[in-house]
Amino acid sequence: MSLYEMFTSKGPSGFGYGATAEQVTQGLKLDGKTILVTGCNSGLGLETLRVLALRGARVVALARTLEKATAACAQAGSGPGKAVPLACELSDPQSVRACVAEVKRLGLKLDAIICNAGIMALPKLTKSHGYELQFFTNHIGHFLLVTGLLAQLTEDGRVVVLSSDAHTRAPRGGIEFDNLSGDKGYGAWRQYGQAKFANLLFAKELARRFEGTRKTANAVHPGVINTNLARNLNPMVGFILASVGPLALKTVAQGAATQVWAAVSPGAAGLSGQYLSHSNVAKPRADANDPALAKRLWEESEKIVAGLGS
Numbered sequence: 001m002s003l004y005e006m007f008t009s010k011g012p013s014g015f016g017y018g019a020t021a022e023q024v025t026q027g028l029k030l031d032g033k034t035i036l037v038t039g040c041n042s043g044l045g046l047e048t049l050r051v052l053a054l055r056g057a058r059v060v061a062l063a064r065t066l067e068k069a070t071a072a073c074a075q076a077g078s079g080p081g082k083a084v085p086l087a088c089e090l091s092d093p094q095s096v097r098a099c100v101a102e103v104k105r106l107g108l109k110l111d112a113i114i115c116n117a118g119i120m121a122l123p124k125l126t127k128s129h130g131y132e133l134q135f136f137t138n139h140i141g142h143f144l145l146v147t148g149l150l151a152q153l154t155e156d157g158r159v160v161v162l163s164s165d166a167h168t169r170a171p172r173g174g175i176e177f178d179n180l181s182g183d184k185g186y187g188a189w190r191q192y193g194q195a196k197f198a199n200l201l202f203a204k205e206l207a208r209r210f211e212g213t214r215k216t217a218n219a220v221h222p223g224v225i226n227t228n229l230a231r232n233l234n235p236m237v238g239f240i241l242a243s244v245g246p247l248a249l250k251t252v253a254q255g256a257a258t259q260v261w262a263a264v265s266p267g268a269a270g271l272s273g274q275y276l277s278h279s280n281v282a283k284p285r286a287d288a289n290d291p292a293l294a295k296r297l298w299e300e301s302e303k304i305v306a307g308l309g310s
């Protein structure tokens with residue numbers, strides 16, 4: 001496939017690589033819908049907040065601090081009375097639990113939850129509560145948030161979890177259950193891959209648990225986009241990304257498309273347990289389809305969360 005064909009081709013959804021979040025929501029009126037987005041202050045999360053608000057949705061906009069969330073809502077043109085900015089520091093279980101409690105206190109019913117926030121390729125092993133930080137932030141933080149909010153989901157509520165094609169860089173077997181601290185070996189990309197593999201398994205197991213209901217859960221690869229996510233990379237790589245970005249990478253507007261499509265498009269209704277890319281169903285690494293592995297991760301995550309205290 002030539003680059004031109006890749007950029008312009010469309011899949012069964014009618015959208016493809018080049019579609020933007022605005023394009024996949026063209027004509028949709030989301031008034032009356034409430035959608036929670038983590039990591040709303042940067043990159044794909046900020047664009048997701050902007051486009052959902054543009055289409056009329058009330059966005060429950062989460063960032064590490066209330067100040068960041070409030071500023072993001074203003075920047076996205078979704079001011080007071082429309083968006084609901086909240087603090088949620090995913091590596092701090094107390095902050096996540098406080099956020100869950102606040103969503104419940106406000107009585108918010110959620111039509112979708114987009115688990116967008118993430119960190120990538122930390123150069124050195126860093127931990128929170130004894131667990132490697134990418135696994136803890138990207139997976140455990142979202143696990144705690146989503147499982148805490150399940151009762152807030154509407155009958156046909158959708159959960160969208162940002163994974164990545166980098167899940168293919170996870171170690172053999174996907175998850176090193178005996179090395180979740182990283183103490184027995186650490187690689188910046190290996191552990192990012194593992195965290196993104198965990199995001200994918202989480203969506204799969206959630207979808208299995210939703211069977212028999214109208215609720216759905218899917219994982220997303222947004223494409224490769226030059227955002228703040230690259231902050232931990234060698235400055236030379238950052239320079240190259242910034243240079244080739246406009247030609248070879250997706251724009252932020254394109255990068256936000258698949259998660260927005262998964263969360264609100266009628267075309268994604270009923271789709272569950274899938275790995276999505278370019279606003280279409282894609283194939284993950286074969287072992288990411290293993291239901292026993294997904295179940296094991298869920299059970300291990302429950303134990304981890306229980307061990308964090310309340």
Ligand SMILES: NC(=O)c1ccc[n+]([C@@H]2O[C@H](COP(=O)([O-])OP(=O)(O)OC[C@H]3O[C@@H](n4cnc5c(N)ncnc54)[C@H](OP(=O)(O)O)[C@@H]3O)[C@@H](O)[C@H]2O)c1
Binds near residue numbers: 038040041227
């Ligand atoms: N960009 C890509 O090429 C690409 C490719 C595949 C997958 N993804 C996935 O797409 C998602 C969005 O990434 P992006 O490219 O938009 O990156 P980004 O611009 O760096 O945005 C990441 C967001 O996550 C937030 N975040 C990080 N750590 C957090 C924590 N401990 N608690 C709460 N929020 C936290 C950040 O907040 P701060 O600004 O306060 O740090 C920021 O709002 C990520 O899950 C990433 O893995 C991206």
